[in-house]
Amino acid sequence: YTNIYVGKPSVEEDYVVQDITPQQCRLRDMTYAAPITVDIEYTKGKDIIVRKGKNGVGAFTIGRMPIMLRCDRCVLKNKNEEQLAALGECPLDPGGYFVVKGTEKVILIQEQLSKNRIIIDKDSNDQYMASVTSSTTERKSKTNLVMKKGRLSLRHNAFQDDINIVVVMKAMGIESDQELVQLVGQDPAYASLLAPTLEECQSLQLYTQQNALEWLGGKVKSSRQGFERRTRSRADEARDILANVIVCHVEVDRYNFTQKVVYLQCGPPQAGREVPREGESRGPV
Structure with missing residues (x-):
């Protein structure tokens, strides 16, 4: 033309x-x-x-x-x-x-949040939170990472309560606290940020992946506890939710959660606070 x-x-x-x-x-x-x-x-x-x-x-x-x-x-x-x-x-x-x-x-303008991208916002308590709306051809779900009483928690409608993020990481196979902190970041400030969350996980006496999966299975909402729940263990139920529901747009092959762990580790610094660098303000940004 x-x-x-x-x-x-x-x-x-x-x-x-x-x-x-x-x-x-x-x-x-x-x-x-x-x-x-x-x-x-x-x-x-x-x-x-x-x-x-x-x-x-x-x-x-x-x-x-x-x-x-x-x-x-x-x-x-x-x-x-x-x-x-x-x-x-x-x-x-x-x-x-x-x-x-x-x-x-009349043409109406509709705002829609980006899918499969981490969005940083403030909740009703003026605390920073990280959220992602995952969308695939099979399902759509929203996962939030929030700061609750100084501890980082994962919030999803598949569970009854907010779940300690360290418990989630352990259920995905990251059993070492040192490895978990290193995944989040090398700056010592990250360790301070995660300290209360790590202490809460220790108080629950969850040290292995199996322990974390069994504990997590007990937090699954009753609406999901149908016939399949009676034929599967709590650990299997929790493993399936972590693989196919939580941030479902990140694929998990044969329950290898490596990619999903790497994706989730981006959330803690953003949900908690911006880790200050030398010469910068220590307040949230």
Whole structure:
């Protein structure tokens, strides 16, 4: 295409093109739309063929586009009250909408959070939290990492309560506290940030992956405890939720949680606070 044009609102009947008004479209159940025309240039053999229209109209029509009332292409543009009344329009109507098949339509703007990306925000207690809305072809779920009483917890509707993030990591196979802290970051401030969370996990006496899975299985909501729950152990139930429900967009192959652990470790510094560097403020940012 060399040029693209949007014409005046019109309708074609019996091969005759006529201008049309919004009121006529309302009464006749038609769409208030204008033709989209183009000039084209193409190659035929060794020749370059150019097809151009005339008087601001392209050579070919490629479609039609609904026209918003009172826009530059609308017949109501710059009309006075007397002219608007003659066209069957209210002078006080501000326009800004469309007429589609005789019905007035308004475009509504809808905000939607990004999927499969970590979003940092504040909760009702003015604490920073990290959240991610995971979306796959099979399911959609939201996982939050929050600071609760100085401890980092994972919040998900699959569980009855907020779950200590260290317990979640241990259930995924990170049994060493030192390894867990190193995954989050090398800065000593990270160890201080995780200290209360590690202490809570120790008070629960959860030291192995199996212990953590069994404890986690006891926190699964009762709505999930159906026939499958009676045929599977608590540990198996918890392992399945961690693999297929928590941040489900991160794939787990044969219960190898390495990629999911690496993904989750991005959350603690953000959910707790920004770890200060030398010369920077120690407050949250």
